[in-house]
Amino acid sequence: MQLDSTRISIRERNLLDTFDLALHVLREYFKPLLITFFVAVIPLMVINDLLIGWILDVEYRDTFFYLEEAGSIWRFWWDMTCLVFIEAPLASIFMTSFLGQAVFVAQPSYRDVFRDVGRMWGRVVWCQLLVRGILPACLVFLLVDRYDEFNPTVEILLLGSLTLVIAFVRSIRPFNNEIVLLERNPLTSRNPSAITIGKRSKDLHGPSGGDLFARWLATAILGMLLTVCVFGTFLFCSGVFLNDWQPGPTMLRYVYPLAMWVVAGYLAVVRFLSYLDLRIRHEGWEVELRLRAEAARQAAKLI
Amino acid sequence: MATKSAQIDSTVEIVTPENIAFHYQVAGPFRRLPAFILDLLIRSGVFTLFMIILGLAGALTNLSGIMGAGMMIVWFLLDWFYGGIFETWMNGQTPGKWVLGIRVLSVDGQPINGIQAIMRNILRTLDMMPVGTCMLGLVAMTLNQRFQRIGDIVCGTNVVVEERKWLTGVAKMDDARVAQLANYIPADYRVSRTLAKTLAAYVDRRRFFSIPRRREVSRHLAEPLLVQFGFPLDTSYDLLLCALYYRTFVADRSDDERITTEINTSPFSPTTPTNVAAQASANPFDIVQPQSGK
Numbered sequence: 001m002q003l004d005s006t007r008i009s010i011r012e013r014n015l016l017d018t019f020d021l022a023l024h025v026l027r028e029y030f031k032p033l034l035i036t037f038f039v040a041v042i043p044l045m046v047i048n049d050l051l052i053g054w055i056l057d058v059e060y061r062d063t064f065f066y067l068e069e070a071g072s073i074w075r076f077w078w079d080m081t082c083l084v085f086i087e088a089p090l091a092s093i094f095m096t097s098f099l100g101q102a103v104f105v106a107q108p109s110y111r112d113v114f115r116d117v118g119r120m121w122g123r124v125v126w127c128q129l130l131v132r133g134i135l136p137a138c139l140v141f142l143l144v145d146r147y148d149e150f151n152p153t154v155e156i157l158l159l160g161s162l163t164l165v166i167a168f169v170r171s172i173r174p175f176n177n178e179i180v181l182l183e184r185n186p187l188t189s190r191n192p193s194a195i196t197i198g199k200r201s202k203d204l205h206g207p208s209g210g211d212l213f214a215r216w217l218a219t220a221i222l223g224m225l226l227t228v229c230v231f232g233t234f235l236f237c238s239g240v241f242l243n244d245w246q247p248g249p250t251m252l253r254y255v256y257p258l259a260m261w262v263v264a265g266y267l268a269v270v271r272f273l274s275y276l277d278l279r280i281r282h283e284g285w286e287v288e289l290r291l292r293a294e295a296a297r298q299a300a301k302l303i
Numbered sequence: 304m305a306t307k308s309a310q311i312d313s314t315v316e317i318v319t320p321e322n323i324a325f326h327y328q329v330a331g332p333f334r335r336l337p338a339f340i341l342d343l344l345i346r347s348g349v350f351t352l353f354m355i356i357l358g359l360a361g362a363l364t365n366l367s368g369i370m371g372a373g374m375m376i377v378w379f380l381l382d383w384f385y386g387g388i389f390e391t392w393m394n395g396q397t398p399g400k401w402v403l404g405i406r407v408l409s410v411d412g413q414p415i416n417g418i419q420a421i422m423r424n425i426l427r428t429l430d431m432m433p434v435g436t437c438m439l440g441l442v443a444m445t446l447n448q449r450f451q452r453i454g455d456i457v458c459g460t461n462v463v464v465e466e467r468k469w470l471t472g473v474a475k476m477d478d479a480r481v482a483q484l485a486n487y488i489p490a491d492y493r494v495s496r497t498l499a500k501t502l503a504a505y506v507d508r509r510r511f512f513s514i515p516r517r518r519e520v521s522r523h524l525a526e527p528l529l530v531q532f533g534f535p536l537d538t539s540y541d542l543l544l545c546a547l548y549y550r551t552f553v554a555d556r557s558d559d560e561r562i563t564t565e566i567n568t569s570p571f572s573p574t575t576p577t578n579v580a581a582q583a584s585a586n587p588f589d590i591v592q593p594q595s596g597k
Contacts, residue, residue: 009312020331
């Protein structure tokens with residue numbers, strides 16, 4: 001591994017350049033990214049469907065937007081949007097590990113990717129499932145009784161508040177996955193000088209909180225636009241091939257989450273590239289890599 | 304002829320028939336998006352202005368039907384020819400592209416002609432399929448190295464970023480100890496090409512690093528060099544790399560520059576407040592206090 005000859009060009013970029021570069025990365029590693037992403041996404045899709053899929057189990061008439069059915073549609077849309085938003089970082093763990101290796105290795109192996117994530121599993125469970133609210137969000141839906149009437153306190157107030165808190169945390173501390181999976185800092189340490197996940201996160205994100213929030217906001221807007229575009233494309237395809245131009249229950253139940261997951265996968269690549277950018281801007285990471293590579297060359301010469 | 308760079312990057316190399324290579328950063332869909340939105344706003348503004356004028360004219364002359372047709376013609380012209388006309392007139396730029404610093408070029412690096420400009424703008428309708436979601440254009444851009452949408456592929460054009468890179472000359476070393484330590488580096492030590500590039504990158508960026516970070520970054524290379532040169536191990540890592548940079552890019556470059564530097568660091572040269580402290584501890588091997596860093 002030669003540290004200064006990276007597969008992805010390491011240099012400072014603005015957010016829009018990062019979005020563009022992510023398309024190149026997607027093209028270059030399309031198959032492995034697809035596999036590593038859907039390995040994590042498929043179980044989450046099944047869990048989500050089990051949690052809230054029943055909301056759409058009502059009799060639908062020819063026209064989809066009947067008043068009494070519209071409530072179920074909006075309820076499902078809101079719940080699914082919140083769930084996918086909350087779960088997105090967990091869904092990208094294998095992808096992040098793959099990208100971390102792809103920077104330095106020409107063809108990372110799936111075995112290494114899964115092994116690396118496996119090693120960090122305890123920290124992932126703590127940071128993503130518990131601290132970043134995935135488990136609490138799932139528990140919220142266990143409070144909902146499908147045979148009872150819609151309870152806005154649970155699904156709107158509780159879920160909404162949880163999503164808002166998670167959104168805020170993620171906006172100022174976006175690179176949690178990268179710190180856990182790539183930097184591999186310990187969760188806790190008795191040694192006060194050891195760099196734990198929390199300490200590292202504070203050091204990395206702290207100096208540029210405002211900038212990160214602005215970037216997160218721009219990313220969220222672009223993500224929403226992309227979701228509309230991807231879902232619109234699926235709807236168009238359904239219209240052309242199945243002659244079904246209405247976003248019916250099947251479309252909403254399976255295709256809308258799929259559209260969101262596709263965008264979440266793309267945004268995971270953007271997030272990874274933004275992480276590299278932050279390390280370059282704040283820590284001169286590209287210079288450090290060059291110095292380390294040069295030190296290795298010097299050592300080889302001496303041997 | 305364009306060649307694909309080995310690294311994944313948004314730059315392409317264009318080699319002209321004269322065998323001159325240019326590096327361009329190509330603008331992808333997201334880099335172009337603000338320019339498109341800006342142009343859309345300008346078009347909408349112009350259309351609104353025409354709508355008001357034609358609406359008033361229609362109301363005054365009792366020819367509202369003709370004025371309605373006029374509005375449709377204006378909309379058609381703006382929608383289909385705004386980009387084409389501006390890109391022809393402004394050498395590959397619309398007002399939006401001009402503000403955002405991007406330009407349309409032929410794939411061989413030449414300026415585009417009128418037919419290319421108009422065709423690529425008319426074909427935007429195709430790129431915005433299906434039904435305005437722009438997915439066709441986005442997929443086309445993802446599938447090629449130059450971020451060409453279908454209109455670009457058909458017309459042989461691409462959009463590049465007009466960025467001027469500032470070339471920073473040789474960095475100035477204010478610390479007198481740098482030149483002095485450089486004299487202690489073994490005369491037979493030859494700096495390789497990669498090492499010279501690495502030193503230049505480090506010295507260029509070090510001013511943005513905090514002092515502890517300088518130490519962290521420079522440690523990787525400085526530690527083996529200290530051993531190699533036989534210097535005391537408590538020598539400042541940052542100072543050593545700066546001295547090696549100085550030896551490579553300043554002292555070995557020309558005698559004139561060296562003489563100038565020596566004059567400036569002589570005991571008789573006028574001292575500035577910043578180099579008084581440096582000259583007070585003239586020994587390059589001394590340990591730098593933690594607050595000033597290694």
